[in-house]
Amino acid sequence: MKLLRRGSSDESDSPDASSSGSADVAASEVTPAQSGTPVPGSKETSGKGRPTPKRREAEARRRGPVAPAPMTAKEARERKKAARKSMSKDERKTQAAERRAAASERRSRMLAGEEKFLLPRDRGPVRAYVRDLVDSRRNLVGMFMPLALVLIATMFLGPVIQQYVTLAMFVMMLLMVIEGIYLGRMINKKVRARYPDSTEGGFGLGWYAFVRASQIRKLRAPLPRVKPGDAV
Known part of the structure; x- marks a missing residue:
């Protein structure tokens, strides 16, 4: 009986048994992060220790910081001059x-x-229709500028001629006002008939037609799509 008790006490008191037990406990307390083994589902990577940057971030780092937009026209001109100085003559050309x-x-x-x-003033089907209406007819106001230049040139011929020229210019201006009123009303009436749901109309649309009619045909922009006398 004494020998059995001694053997059991020797096993419990032996240094090998105590050291193996403490090693098992220490190994169980080590986490995967401390051991260096990657944990499934985690963003940490072995080696870098940080997530891989996105392509946009990598490109931004290569380009460097982007300069803010210029606040004033003077600053924009200075930046433009600096950019021109940085380029060669061939690059500028x-x-x-x-x-x-x-x-x-x-x-x-x-x-x-x-x-x-x-x-913006020329966009939309309504404005295109108005231009076609104006271009399809011959307008007296379109002859104002050429005739006005001729009349001004003849004013230096004498005082009597100046009186006739002044009277002719007043008559032309009166005819322009009359034709402008008629043209505006005609344009608005046809636009309401063609586009009843359009919000455009009134003085603004009539003025747009009058300004186009007062221009020389070859200098109108956009260029006329129809000829005088064509049906629109």
Whole structure:
């Protein structure tokens, strides 16, 4: 009996048994993060220790900080001058040629009547219809500018001629006012008949028609799509 008790006490008091027990407890307390093993579902990666940056962030880091937009026209001009100084002479010529080509293309498309390149005042089917109405008829106000230049040139011939020229200019202005009123009413009436749901009309639309009618036909923009006398 004494030998059995001694053996059991020796096993409990042996240093090997105590050390193995403490090692098992310590191993059970070590977390996967401390051991270096990646945990499934976590954003941590072994080696970098941070998530992989997105493509947009990487490109922004390569480009560097973007300068804020200019607050004033003076600041914009200064930036433009600085950019021109940083370019060579050939680069400036190439850039200028590209700007001229782009401007020429935009103007040609605007004159052709493409909706995307028109000015805001010329956009929409109603304005296109008004232009066709004006271009399909011969307007007296369209002859005002050429006749006015001729009359002004003849004013230097003598005082008697100046009186006749002044009277003729007053008559022309009166006829322009009468035709402008008639043209505005006619345009508004036809627009209401063609586009009853349109919100455009009144003095603004009549003035738009009068201004186009007062221009020389070849200088109108967009260019006329119809000839005088054509049905619209």
